[in-house]
Amino acid sequence: MIAAALFDQHRMHPAAEQEYTPYSPPPTAPLPEYLADLVVAALIDEVTLTPKPGLVDMRSRGAHRDLSWALMCHSAWALHSTFHAMAVAGQSMADLQRLREHIGFLGRQGEASMMRATGDINSHRGAIWALGLLVTAAAQDCNALAPAAVAARAGVLARIPDPFSPVLTGNKGQRACHEYRVGGARAQAQAGFPHVIEIALPCLERSRARGDKVNDARLNALLAVIAELDDTCILSRGGTAALASVQAGAQRVLAAGGAASPHGRSVLRQYEEELLVLHVSPGGAADLLAATLFLDQLRTDFVH
Numbered sequence: 001m002i003a004a005a006l007f008d009q010h011r012m013h014p015a016a017e018q019e020y021t022p023y024s025p026p027p028t029a030p031l032p033e034y035l036a037d038l039v040v041a042a043l044i045d046e047v048t049l050t051p052k053p054g055l056v057d058m059r060s061r062g063a064h065r066d067l068s069w070a071l072m073c074h075s076a077w078a079l080h081s082t083f084h085a086m087a088v089a090g091q092s093m094a095d096l097q098r099l100r101e102h103i104g105f106l107g108r109q110g111e112a113s114m115m116r117a118t119g120d121i122n123s124h125r126g127a128i129w130a131l132g133l134l135v136t137a138a139a140q141d142c143n144a145l146a147p148a149a150v151a152a153r154a155g156v157l158a159r160i161p162d163p164f165s166p167v168l169t170g171n172k173g174q175r176a177c178h179e180y181r182v183g184g185a186r187a188q189a190q191a192g193f194p195h196v197i198e199i200a201l202p203c204l205e206r207s208r209a210r211g212d213k214v215n216d217a218r219l220n221a222l223l224a225v226i227a228e229l230d231d232t233c234i235l236s237r238g239g240t241a242a243l244a245s246v247q248a249g250a251q252r253v254l255a256a257g258g259a260a261s262p263h264g265r266s267v268l269r270q271y272e273e274e275l276l277v278l279h280v281s282p283g284g285a286a287d288l289l290a291a292t293l294f295l296d297q298l299r300t301d302f303v304h
């Protein structure tokens with residue numbers, strides 16, 4: 001009798017007719033701390049991903065004489081406070097012009113801390129730029145954390161001129177942009193990271209959906225970006241001929257089945273050799289992979 005009453009009561013309860021939506025608690029750390037942790041984790045996941053063509057990974061320095069996996073991890077952690085300060089600024093500064101100037105200042109300070117941490121080796125200049133804009137943009141609106149929304153806000157910030165930024169940095173990326181008439185890291189950000197949103201994230205999803213392992217899905221996403229990016233890291237070391245051959249090689253690995261297929265893997269091995277002979281490294285694509293991993297994790301944690 002009691003059991004029947006309880007049963008009826010249960011049937012009467014309106015929620016019983018609906019599908020149960022599990023409660024997902026917000027991350028316990030305050031947002032800027034959580035976002036800075038996520039950026040550092042993305043940088044460490046990127047450098048740890050192995051085997052990457054031409055790039056520093058767990059097993060080799062790739063085409064770099066002065067970088068190593070340990071140095072890249074050390075540099076990533078040294079940048080935690082930079083990304084944290086950018087997220088705090090994104091969360092608290094409503095005036096976009098002032099916000100742009102402030103994160104420009106933090107970015108230049110971050111580059112100086114990176115150089116101090118590495119003994120004057122450029123490990124993450126491109127990453128500070130791309131992930132700095134993205135972490136600021138994420139913190140600006142914690143109710144709109146889908147990759148396209150965050151990347152679009154980062155694009156808005158990147159298009160705002162920063163009167164305090166040096167006109168000529170003298171860096172290799174900027175020189176390559178002038179010499180080869182490409183947009184480089186700046187244009188990629190100003191366009192709202194199209195290679196992340198339209199190429200890397202969809203490739204990651206497709207690869208995962210067909211059952212590829214996480215590592216292979218990430219390698220495929222990296223190759224998809226390399227195949228399409230005007231990477232000033234490659235241009236400045238090898239010019240347009242090297243860029244064309246690096247792009248075509250990445251395309252060849254993907255066409256052979258990608259990182260998860262035995263044939264794709266063997267083409268990838270040949271491709272790695274070619275990059276070492278050319279002495280080039282797709283550093284810009286690596287930064288965009290880190291940006292992809294950051295946005296992908298943000299979406300997993302927050303977007304339901």
Ligand SMILES: CC(C)(COP(=O)(O)OP(=O)(O)OC[C@H]1O[C@@H](n2cnc3c(N)ncnc32)[C@H](O)[C@@H]1O)[C@@H](O)C(=O)NCCC(=O)NCCS
Pocket residue numbers: 103104105107108125126127128129130131132133162165169170171172173174175183184185186188229230231232233283284285287288
């Ligand atoms: C725009 C930046 C990257 C300067 O670039 P510059 O061309 O002078 O230098 P650099 O030789 O380091 O090249 C840029 C780096 O970007 C990456 N990159 C290369 N090509 C590309 C590309 N097509 N797309 C994305 N990233 C790329 C590479 O890792 C490369 O090392 C940045 O350092 C800068 O201007 N910082 C100022 C601080 C600032 O405004 N910060 C704002 C918020 S973070």
Ligand SMILES: Nc1ncnc2c1ncn2[C@@H]1O[C@H](COP(=O)(O)OP(=O)(O)OP(=O)(O)O)[C@@H](O)[C@H]1O
Pocket residue numbers: 046047055056057062064066067121122123124125126127172233237281282283284286287
């Ligand atoms: N895993 C990685 N391995 C190597 N480079 C990476 C990796 N991830 C990102 N990068 C990017 O590559 C850039 C380094 O490229 P590169 O070594 O060509 O620059 P450089 O130090 O100015 O030049 P060079 O070593 O030719 O003197 C870094 O700024 C970083 O943004």
